[in-house]
Amino acid sequence: MEEIKARLRKVLVDSLELSVEPSDIPDHGLVQALGLDSINTIEFLIWVESEFGVEIADEDLSIKLIDDLDLLAAYVKDRMDRSGTPVA
Numbered sequence: 001m002e003e004i005k006a007r008l009r010k011v012l013v014d015s016l017e018l019s020v021e022p023s024d025i026p027d028h029g030l031v032q033a034l035g036l037d038s039i040n041t042i043e044f045l046i047w048v049e050s051e052f053g054v055e056i057a058d059e060d061l062s063i064k065l066i067d068d069l070d071l072l073a074a075y076v077k078d079r080m081d082r083s084g085t086p087v088a
Contacts, residue, residue: 004073007051015047016040027069041066048072054079 009022018034026033036044045056045066054076056065065072080086 001070001073001077004052004076005069008048008069008073008076011047011051012044015044025069029067030069031063031067036066048076052076052080053085054083 005027006022009025012018012025012030012034013020013022016034016036030036031041034040041063045061049055056075056079060075065075
């Protein structure tokens with residue numbers, strides 16, 4: 001799970017061109033900590049789908065999913081397990 005979270009942090013920094021190190025991204029409260037808006041979150045999720053080879057279902061989209069790296073990493077891992085996509 002830590003590997004997925006590390007990749008999510010890197011995707012977040014790269015996709016939104018943030019001027020912070022991935023290691024400085026918090027586990028929780030991402031929306032407020034990074035000042036994310038709806039456009040940022042959609043862009044980030046598109047990158048997540050591309051990076052991990054998964055599809056985030058429309059019905060699963062929520063601010064809670066985007067705001068918590070633990071929750072998002074678990075969601076991504078579940079999607080990868082279901083599709084047979086390897087983690088690395």
